[in-house]
Amino acid sequence: TQLLEQSPQFLSIQEGENLTVYCNSSSVFSSLQWYRQEPGEGPVLLVTVVTGGEVKKLKRLTFQFGDARKDSSLHITAAQPGDTGLYLCAGLIGGYNKLIFGAGTRLAVHP
Amino acid sequence: DAGVTQSPTHLIKTRGQHVTLRCSPISGHKSVSWYQQVLGQGPQFIFQYYEKEERGRGNFPDRFSARQFPNYSSELNVNALLLGDSALYLCASSLEWSGGVRTGELFFGEGSRLTVL
Numbered sequence: 001t002q003l004l005e006q007s008p009q010f011l012s013i014q015e016g017e018n019l020t021v022y023c024n025s026s027s028v029f030s031s032l033q034w035y036r037q038e039p040g041e042g043p044v045l046l047v048t049v050v051t052g053g054e055v056k057k058l059k060r061l062t063f064q065f066g067d068a069r070k071d072s073s074l075h076i077t078a079a080q081p082g083d084t085g086l087y088l089c090a091g092l093i094g095g096y097n098k099l100i101f102g103a104g105t106r107l108a109v110h111p
Numbered sequence: 112d113a114g115v116t117q118s119p120t121h122l123i124k125t126r127g128q129h130v131t132l133r134c135s136p137i138s139g140h141k142s143v144s145w146y147q148q149v150l151g152q153g154p155q156f157i158f159q160y161y162e163k164e165e166r167g168r169g170n171f172p173d174r175f176s177a178r179q180f181p182n183y184s185s186e187l188n189v190n191a192l193l194l195g196d197s198a199l200y201l202c203a204s205s206l207e208w209s210g211g212v213r214t215g216e217l218f219f220g221e222g223s224r225l226t227v228l
Binding site for chain 2: 033040103
């Protein structure tokens with residue numbers, strides 16, 4: 001059974017702080033996505049990483065895919081209240097677009 | 112461009128009833144997936160359809176069924192509802208391939224929140 005574990009589950013920080021969220025598995029994924037979900041809405045795709053060791057930057061967000069394609073991290077620099085939300089990682093398995101999601105990291109950034 | 116649209120957005124049912132949820136994918140997307148998201152958890156895969164054929168099924172009982180229509184819209188049906196079926200049901204559309212790579216990128220609707228009493 002493929003399983004994606006995210007840590008921490010909850011994170012409450014002050015505006016301006018840096019943070020890192022982790023996504024780990026014992027399975028190898030052909031690609032991994034990060035989504036952000038706000039209350040009452042569906043998840044919104046932030047980034048897709050495909051190659052082991054790949055690093056992608058999206059403004060203040062930096063995403064890294066592990067060399068073995070089993071884990072990933074999301075680093076946010078100088079967090080802002082607008083970053084508040086549920087961050088989900090999801091790994092692609094099988095021959096079709098079936099994603100395995102982690103349980104998410106709920107981030108709260110206070111002004 | 113319209114995104115993924117789902118209906119209804121909220122509904123309340125009682126145990127034993129059945130429910131039909133509807134989804135229209137992004138124009139040009141031929142693949143539709145359904146996910147169940149229970150409060151406090153990440154989405155769990157239920158079904159994927161591509162070109163009207165079921166391509167994948169998650170670990171859900173036979174009470175759950177789905178279909179895709181010629182216009183690529185989709186329905187999710189759940190029979191004999193249980194209290195544990197209360198959840199946000201998410202529909203996502205995707206391109207099977209993008210730039211020659213199967214990326215698995217999903218574009219989600221806002222979901223249908225089902226409450227079973």
